[in-house]
């Protein structure tokens with residue numbers, strides 16, 4: 001991520017309660033999503049935000065160009081994606097299989113390219129997510145889904161990756177289950193990993 005982006009996360013080791021103590025000391029507004037595996041992109045209007053926490057309904061992608069607004073995405077096997085651009089744009093995405101099939105990442109890049117008038121110098125971070133070996137989607141046909149590969153394809157459809165910077169987390173939430181909550185590994189747990197970022 002670019003040096004104008006601050007990032008932190010909560011997971012099995014760094015629990016959400018501790019992270020919220022840190023967020024309180026920042027006293028910045030936090031924006032979270034009521035994630036619905038949609039391809040809806042929400043552009044944040046800072047004037048409409050609550051002082052502490054604002055929940056955006058029915059969206060899986062947040063975009064802001066305002067400083068000191070914390071974007072939150074929650075996952076347990078789906079992929080969190082954070083995109084930043086040096087012109088001062090930040091984007092946070094919840095990308096599961098459904099969102100990926102609806103081409104959410106590709107649509108987000110199209111929106112960001114329009115906003116920034118640029119198709120280079122983006123920094124794209126693929127956070128911890130279920131790997132293709134763990135993500136069986138049909139036990140009869142033994143079909144597996146590759147979240148990472150499908151999202152990389154969408155990036156390549158919009159951006160020249162040699163002019164942009166892609167960072168992929170080495171962690172599978174299912175394989176590295178001591179660190180991250182996994183819906184599949186932990187009996188459909190309601191607990192989630194949270195990924196936070198803001199422009200400073």
Ligand SMILES: [Zn+2]
Nearest residue numbers: 131134172175
């Ligand atoms: Zn795995």
